[in-house]
Amino acid sequence: MRARRGLSHTHVGSLHAPDAELALRNARDLYTRRQEGVSIWVVPASAITASSPDEKDAFFDPAADKVYRHPTFYDVPDGVAHL
Amino acid sequence: MIGPFDFALALGDDALVAAQRLAEWTTRAPEMEEDIALANIALDQLGAARLLLSYAGELEGAGRDEDALAFLRDDREFRNCLLVELPNGDFAVTMAKLLFLAAYQLPLYTALAGCADERLAAIGAKARKESAYHLDHASTWVRRLGDGTEESHRRMQAAVDQVWPYVHELFAPDPAAPVDPATLRADFDARVAAVLDEATLTRPESGWAPAGGRDGVHTEHLSFLLAEMQVLHRAHPGARW
Numbered sequence: 001m002r003a004r005r006g007l008s009h010t011h012v013g014s015l016h017a018p019d020a021e022l023a024l025r026n027a028r029d030l031y032t033r034r035q036e037g038v039s040i041w042v043v044p045a046s047a048i049t050a051s052s053p054d055e056k057d058a059f060f061d062p063a064a065d066k067v068y069r070h071p072t073f074y075d076v077p078d079g080v081a082h083l
Numbered sequence: 084m085i086g087p088f089d090f091a092l093a094l095g096d097d098a099l100v101a102a103q104r105l106a107e108w109t110t111r112a113p114e115m116e117e118d119i120a121l122a123n124i125a126l127d128q129l130g131a132a133r134l135l136l137s138y139a140g141e142l143e144g145a146g147r148d149e150d151a152l153a154f155l156r157d158d159r160e161f162r163n164c165l166l167v168e169l170p171n172g173d174f175a176v177t178m179a180k181l182l183f184l185a186a187y188q189l190p191l192y193t194a195l196a197g198c199a200d201e202r203l204a205a206i207g208a209k210a211r212k213e214s215a216y217h218l219d220h221a222s223t224w225v226r227r228l229g230d231g232t233e234e235s236h237r238r239m240q241a242a243v244d245q246v247w248p249y250v251h252e253l254f255a256p257d258p259a260a261p262v263d264p265a266t267l268r269a270d271f272d273a274r275v276a277a278v279l280d281e282a283t284l285t286r287p288e289s290g291w292a293p294a295g296g297r298d299g300v301h302t303e304h305l306s307f308l309l310a311e312m313q314v315l316h317r318a319h320p321g322a323r324w
Contacts (some may be wrong), residue, residue, distance in 0.1 A: 016114060025223065030116060
């Protein structure tokens with residue numbers, strides 16, 4: 001679901017449907033009741049390859065001590081509000 | 084029909100009774116997703132009904148608001164078409180009814196959006212988008228069931244045959260109305276024919292054409308529907324929640 005133009009699609013939920021066309025309509029009915037979105041993508045669960053909780057350490061821990069990957073070592077000049 | 088009051092009342096009653104019938108599916112639909120979809124469509128119809136009945140009350144000028152019109156009239160005073168009051172039947176019958184209703188309401192509301200009466204034009208402009216979705220939803224199911232298995236085809240064709248006689252009433256000429264229903268027939272026929280063709284269904288021959296809803300002469304089904312819809316308001320007048 002994309003909430004507004006310019007934003008990225010965000011996962012909002014899962015549903016049952018016999019095919020993609022009905023999945024799209026079901027998603028419209030289930031997830032846009034309160035004006036949540038302007039665009040919907042549906043993806044069959046079988047097409048998703050996900051990381052496993054068992055692999056969490058190997059996948060994500062190595063990034064924990066690499067602070068230099070964050071752009072936090074720059075001096076921001078005064079008066080630049082939205083750098 | 085005579086005058087704008089009767090016109091707004093008839094359209095409002097169509098939407099109100101359709102909403103009540105569709106809402107009967109809540110917790111009973113074939114699957115959860117469809118349950119929500121039918122409830123959504125029912126709420127669209129209810130929204131249109133509220134606008135139309137409120138406006139009808141103002142046109143009448145007798146102090147009746149939307150609640151008075153919805154809850155304190157008897158069946159003979161309702162002006163809805165017979166199509167919407169028919170029982171839901173199985174899912175195929177509900178989809179046939181929804182297909183015909185939406186294929187009528189879409190060109191109706193579209194024409195209304197361009198009419199001289201500003202209030203009706205605003206209601207039409209809002210409701211036509213909803214009707215377009217109702218038509219899409221019903222068409223999707225009619226195509227799938229018609230062009231599905233042998234059993235689904237049989238039941239969908241039976242549903243179309245069963246409901247078809249009731250569509251003629253929708254297009255009874257009324258040249259004095261803000262939108263003459265007779266002018267909508269060609270659009271309706273074209274839309275319905277396209278869906279039925281794709282669904283491998285046969286359009287029934289037009290013969291028996293029951294009518295009377297616009298004059299307050301209804302099937303027995305409406306009285307039962309109204310009894311359920313009105314009982315709370317009649318037992319506790321003015322109740323709020």
